Amino acid sequence: MRSVNDARKWIREAEAITVLTGAGISAESGIPTFRGAGGLWKQFRPEDLATPEAFERGPKLVWEWYDWRRTLIAAAQPNAGHLALAALEKTKPRFTLVTQNVDGLHERAGSRNVVKLHGDLWTLRCTVCGREKREERAPLPELPPHCGCGALMRPGVVWFGEMLPRAAWEQAEQATRAADVFLVVGTSAVVYPAAGLVPLAKTCGARVIECNMEETPFSAELDRAFRGAAGELLPQLIAS
Numbered sequence: 001m002r003s004v005n006d007a008r009k010w011i012r013e014a015e016a017i018t019v020l021t022g023a024g025i026s027a028e029s030g031i032p033t034f035r036g037a038g039g040l041w042k043q044f045r046p047e048d049l050a051t052p053e054a055f056e057r058g059p060k061l062v063w064e065w066y067d068w069r070r071t072l073i074a075a076a077q078p079n080a081g082h083l084a085l086a087a088l089e090k091t092k093p094r095f096t097l098v099t100q101n102v103d104g105l106h107e108r109a110g111s112r113n114v115v116k117l118h119g120d121l122w123t124l125r126c127t128v129c130g131r132e133k134r135e136e137r138a139p140l141p142e143l144p145p146h147c148g149c150g151a152l153m154r155p156g157v158v159w160f161g162e163m164l165p166r167a168a169w170e171q172a173e174q175a176t177r178a179a180d181v182f183l184v185v186g187t188s189a190v191v192y193p194a195a196g197l198v199p200l201a202k203t204c205g206a207r208v209i210e211c212n213m214e215e216t217p218f219s220a221e222l223d224r225a226f227r228g229a230a231g232e233l234l235p236q237l238i239a240s
C-alpha cells in the first residue's frame with residue numbers, strides 16, 4: 001500500500017507529467033491488443049498485416065482488417081483509464097500524453113495534448129498524391145478506398161518498418177526529458193523507438209511509474225511497477 005501512496009504523492013506534486021500509453025489501455029474498451037490474449041482475425045497475425053509489404057501484396061485484405069478494427073472501435077467507448085488521464089491533464093500546467101494507439105479513444109475521453117506516434121485510424125492517406133482525408137464512416141463504403149486522383153488510399157497509421165512522424169517524435173522526446181513523473185501504461189514496451197522513451201525518462205530524472213497486467217522488459221528498473229488493469233489502477237493513482 002505504501003508504494004501506491006508514494007506514487008499518488010509523486011503524481012499529485014508533479015508539475016510536468018508525461019504519459020506513454022499502448023494498446024493495453026484500450027483493452028477494457030474491448031479493443032484487442034497485439035500481444036497477449038486476443039481473438040484471431042482470419043488466419044493472419046496483425047504484425048503480418050501492418051506492413052508496407054502486406055499492403056503491396058494485398059491492399060484489400062489489409063483494408064478488410066483495418067475496416068474490421070475501425071468498426072469495432074467506432075462502437076467502443078473510452079474506459080475509466082482514458083477518463084482518469086483526461087481528468088489529470090486538467091490539473092497540471094504541463095501534461096503530454098504520448099500514445100502508440102491509433103484508436104482515438106484518448107481524444108474521445110477529453111484528452112487534449114495528445115502526441116500520436118503511430119498515426120490515426122481515422123485518417124486515410126493517398127499512396128500517390130499524399131492527400132489526407134479524415135473519414136469516420138465505419139465500415140467504409142468502398143474497400144479498398146480510392147483518392148480523388150484515382151490512386152489507392154492507405155490507412156494513416158505507421159506500419160512496422162516505417163519512420164515515425166518526425167514532429168510527433170520530437171515532441172514526445174522533449175516531453176519525456178522534461179517530465180517530473182513519467183507514467184507508462186498498457187504497453188509491452190517492445191516496439192521501438194516508442195519503448196525507448198521509458199529508459200530516457202529514467203535517465204532524465206523522472207519518477208517512472210508503470211501500470212500493466214504483466215511484467216515488461218523495464219519493470220524491474222522503474223520506481224514503481226503496478227500489476228493490474230489500467231482502468232482500475234489509474235483512477236486509484238490519480239485520485240487526490
Ligand code: NAD
Nearest residue numbers: 022023024027033034035101102103186187188213229230
Ligand atoms: P501490445 O499489444 O504489444 O501490448 C499490450 C500491453 O498491454 C501488454 O503488455 C499487456 O500486458 C498490457 N495490457 C493488456 N490489457 C491491459 C489492461 N487492461 N491494463 C493495463 N495493461 C494491459 O501493444 P503496444 O505496446 O501498444 O504496441 C504494439 C503496437 O500495436 C503499437 O504500435 C500500436 O500502434 C498498435 N496497436 C494499437 C491498438 C489501439 O489503437 N487500440 C490496438 C492494438 C495494437
